[in-house]
Amino acid sequence: MAVYTQVPAEALDSFLSRYDVGTLVSAKGIAEGVENSNFLVETTQARFILTLYEKRVSEADLPYFLALKTHLADRGLPVPRPIVDREGRALQTLQGRPACLIEFLPGVSLGEPTPAHCRAAGEAMGQMHAALRDFDQVRENALNLAGWQRLAEACGARADEIAPGLAATIAEELAFLETNWPLDLPHSTIHADLFPDNVLVRGTKVTGLIDFYFACTDIRAYDLAVLHTSWAFSGDGATHFADRAAALDAGYAASHGLSADEAAAFNILARGACLRFLLTRTYDWLNTPADALVTRKDPLAYLRRLAHYRAA
Amino acid sequence: MAVYTQVPAEALDSFLSRYDVGTLVSAKGIAEGVENSNFLVETTQARFILTLYEKRVSEADLPYFLALKTHLADRGLPVPRPIVDREGRALQTLQGRPACLIEFLPGVSLGEPTPAHCRAAGEAMGQMHAALRDFDQVRENALNLAGWQRLAEACGARADEIAPGLAATIAEELAFLETNWPLDLPHSTIHADLFPDNVLVRGTKVTGLIDFYFACTDIRAYDLAVLHTSWAFSGDGATHFADRAAALDAGYAASHGLSADEAAAFNILARGACLRFLLTRTYDWLNTPADALVTRKDPLAYLRRLAHYRAA
Missing domain, CATH: 3.30.200.20 (Phosphorylase Kinase; domain 1)
Structure with missing residues (x-):
């Protein structure tokens, strides 16, 4: 930065x-x-x-x-x-x-996307997935289930310095995902980090998809799950906006869409996406001095998102 | 930054x-x-x-x-x-x-100005001084002789942590300038920090004079002295380029020029300019952790410039 x-x-x-x-x-x-x-x-x-x-x-x-x-x-x-x-x-x-x-691409990143922006972002992701059908290079996702396990170990009991009980929640969620992660779903190249920061817009038109430095080969529908966790909530994760979520799905359906298997597993994929950002934020929080010039992102914003999908 | x-x-x-x-x-x-x-x-x-x-x-x-x-x-x-x-x-x-x-102004800042760039920068400073004759607002220079005294006190003997003998050199130079500073020379609004960083060029044409946040009212020819100390030396201060210095003077003479009194006092003004940057860099060096993200500028690059003018 x-x-x-x-x-x-x-x-x-x-x-x-x-x-x-x-x-x-x-x-x-x-x-x-x-x-x-x-x-x-x-x-x-x-x-x-x-x-x-x-x-x-x-x-x-x-x-x-x-x-x-x-x-x-x-x-x-x-x-x-x-x-x-x-x-x-x-x-x-x-x-x-x-x-x-x-x-150079014009456009700005949004702080608070509207449903119209969500629809455009979902549609752009579907267009990207369609265009990647014939991209044959492969890069492993360093932040896959095995990566989450390594991060969870590295954080260990110190996660409780951020919130009491956080270490136990992480361990419990990880155990659930180890058993239930839908590895048999179709894999593809994915962006893996398509937050509003990484989408440029003018009006409600997407003018740029940027920052591909987490792109990798993984479960394709996981990319849409990351999109949901970053676009359909308030920044602090406390509020889920059903209208934004529906618009993301409608946009994605217009250009690519989910299979019945992907749709059935979507809640688990979203829990995985929440755990991924919860873990990297927890790790960064524990390993960044509080007075560093770098802004530490709040891990609890992703704990709240995880709670939403666990309750759903 | x-x-x-x-x-x-x-x-x-x-x-x-x-x-x-x-x-x-x-x-x-x-x-x-x-x-x-x-x-x-x-x-x-x-x-x-x-x-x-x-x-x-x-x-x-x-x-x-x-x-x-x-x-x-x-x-x-x-x-x-x-x-x-x-x-x-x-x-x-x-x-x-x-x-x-x-x-927004186009142009780039140079790392190594040529004599042609120096001529253009000197001429631009003269044009600026001419245009400031009817600017009547006043702002005291916080980094004047009294400001240097305060900085020298704040650094004290710790300056020797940077180079043995630095504290004594600072004290000696400050005593010389207290006696000889030419306060009776014409005052004006000055930029006071017109380093190559703060001049935008395209080719050898000046397209921007920027970063006026040290601008103040002080001895007008001191502005040209700051220009000399920042444009006519190698970055480490070890080499003085006579051709660049002559070009700065020629450019300034073309648009404004120095009086005989200003020219006679110029060496003292340049010593003052060197001490000003030596002191702020020494203070910053002693008060910035070595591992901070901010780059500490080398105080000795200005000690070497000072040595040049003391020897002249």
Whole structure:
């Protein structure tokens, strides 16, 4: 959420000369995305996002992410296209970091999506899933059931520092999901993190699906479950909005839809999605100093969402 | 250098409706400037910088800074103009913070200015000083001789933690300047911090003078001294470039120029400028944890510059 690596204008000028994109007009470091350095770069021809990949994103995964975004942009999805240089390369090195020049997409992220926005987001996810039917690269989900088990162990009894009883709830939920997780449902490439932060809109039109750095191969309907947990609740997780949830489903049904098996397992998938974010937030909370400049996200906002699906 | 206050798209939409600037297309938090939250905002009509003023900038000084920028923009200087709403107000409140929508200027900041850039920067400073002859608002320089004395006391013997003998050098230089500071030279509004960071260029043309948050009333030629200490040396202060220094003077002479008294006192003014940045960097170094996310600027880069002017 900050700029970790600085790029002097002279270095940027020289970097841009590898491409057919015009010459540098302006560049601003932007506070966005996971722990990468991002710049909004304007040339005489267009605007771009320049990303320098910092340590959190594994360099070995970068070709996968770039291929995925290119695949989706090629199929007309509003996904920022990695730009290739004159020799056809998208992945570069700049200031000693892996780097990529990426298409700039207009639009803003919403704080409070309306049902109309939810419908558009559900429809965009379905279009993305349809466009991914012929994407054949595979990346394991590091935050799958086995990943949740590792995180739960790493948090252990210390979870109770956040809320009394939290460690027991996590253990209980994990045991339930180990028994009931619907591994036989269709797998596909999924975004796995399509929060409102990662969807750009203008009016009620989706203009961008961004931040694919959790994308992986997993149960396809789990992607829709993540969408529900992040779009259909108030930020603190205390209120579930049935109208937003219905709009997400209607949008998804219009462009892709769930099978009867997927629909039957949906509540379990949503519980898994809640546990995934509950665990990463709990882990981050326990391992981030309270006075760090990074904002810690409240784990309890996902405990409340989990309670909703457990009661349903 | 980060975004401290978030602005949801809905709040930004409603904020922009106070102005005649079109409607929101995109907004990105940018990592720039002193400790304020800055956003690059695009509307259907133009691009703007939106600044939310955080604690480091005193709210009482904001009308001064906005009047100064408006004065310079009115006189054709490439200074970002504060935008007024339909009721003529530039200073607003957004997310509980003082806020201002400001003109976006193209251009980039240089890492290594050439003599041609130095000439352009010197000329732009002279144009700014000429345009400020009829600006009559006054703001005391918090970092004047009395401010340096306070900083030197606050650092005290701990300066030697950075380099042995630094505390003694600071005390000696301060004593010299207390005796020799040329207070009778003409005073004016000055930028007081016109580092390469704060000048936007395209090619060798100056397209922006930015970041006026140290602007104040002080010895006018001191502004040119700050320009010299920041443009005419290598970043580490070890090398002085005579060609860049000559170009700064030639540019300034073309648009404003120094009187004989100012030229005679220039070496002392440059020593004062070096001490000012040596002191603020020393203070920040001693008071910023080594592991903070903020980059500490090297005080010794200004000790070396000071040595250059003491030897001259």
